[in-house]
Amino acid sequence: DTEVTQTPKHLVMGMTNKKSLKCEQHMGHRAMYWYKQKAKKPPELMFVYSYEKLSINESVPSRFSPECPNSSLLNLHLHALQPEDSALYLCASSQVAHQPQHFGDGTRLSIL
Amino acid sequence: EDQVTQSPEALRLQEGESSSLNCSYTVSGLRGLFWYRQDPGKGPEFLFTLYSAGEEKEKERLKATLTKKESFLHITAPKPEDSATYLCAVQQEGTNDYKLSFGAGTTVTVRA
Numbered sequence: 001d002t003e004v005t006q007t008p009k010h011l012v013m014g015m016t017n018k019k020s021l022k023c024e025q026h027m028g029h030r031a032m033y034w035y036k037q038k039a040k041k042p043p044e045l046m047f048v049y050s051y052e053k054l055s056i057n058e059s060v061p062s063r064f065s066p067e068c069p070n071s072s073l074l075n076l077h078l079h080a081l082q083p084e085d086s087a088l089y090l091c092a093s094s095q096v097a098h099q100p101q102h103f104g105d106g107t108r109l110s111i112l
Numbered sequence: 113e114d115q116v117t118q119s120p121e122a123l124r125l126q127e128g129e130s131s132s133l134n135c136s137y138t139v140s141g142l143r144g145l146f147w148y149r150q151d152p153g154k155g156p157e158f159l160f161t162l163y164s165a166g167e168e169k170e171k172e173r174l175k176a177t178l179t180k181k182e183s184f185l186h187i188t189a190p191k192p193e194d195s196a197t198y199l200c201a202v203q204q205e206g207t208n209d210y211k212l213s214f215g216a217g218t219t220v221t222v223r224a
Contacts, residue, residue, distance in 0.1 A: 048210045050210065097210050103156045103157070
C-alpha cells in the first residue's frame with residue numbers, strides 16, 4: 001500500500017463532463033505534484049504545489065485545473081477533456097524540494 | 113535533447129541470473145538521481161536516491177551506484193517478483209528544484 005491515496009482508481013467520462021481527481025497524503029510533505037503517464041512512457045510533470053501555492057505549471061491546457069485546499073490534499077478538476085487526455089494520472093508528494101517523490105497508484109482516466 | 117537515457121529498453125533474465133541496468137545522464141550539475149520501480153497499473157515506487165559520485169545504496173537484491181556520468185542498478189540473483197519497469201530520474205542544479213527528468217525505463221522480466 002502506498003502512503004499517497006488517489007481516488008477514484010478508474011474514471012470514464014465524456015468530453016462534456018466535469019469531474020475531479022483527488023489525492024491525499026498524511027506524511028507531512030509540503031510539496032505535491034500531478035503527473036500524466038501514457039502507456040509505456042515515463043511520467044510527465046503537469047503541476048507542482050509547494051506550501052499550498054502553485055509553483056510549477058508545465059504549460060498544461062486550461063481544461064485541467066489544479067487545487068490545493070490544504071497541505072494534505074490535492075485536487076485536479078477536469079472539464080471538456082479530449083480523447084488524447086486518456087492516461088494514468090499520478091499524484092506524488094515530497095517533504096520539500098530535492099527529496100524523493102512518493103507516488104500514489106494513480107487514476108486511470110478514459111475519455112469517450 | 114534527452115537528458116536521461118536508460119538501457120537496455122527491455123531485459124529478460126532467468127531466475128538467479130544477475131544483471132545491471134544503465135542510466136546515463138547529460139545534465140551539467142546533478143542535484144540528485146532517483147531510481148523507481150513501477151509495476152503494471154501502479155504508480156512508481158521509490159527505491160533509492162544518489163547525490164554524489166561514488167555513492168552506493170542497497171536494498172535486498174538491488175544495488176545502485178553513481179558515477180559522474182551514469183548510474184547502474186545491479187540486480188543480484190533476481191526472482192520473478194523483481195519483474196517490473198525500472199525508472200531513473202534526475203534533478204538538475206540551476207533549474208526548478210522540484211522537477212524530475214525521467215528516462216524511458218527498462219522493463220525487466222524474470223522467468224522462473
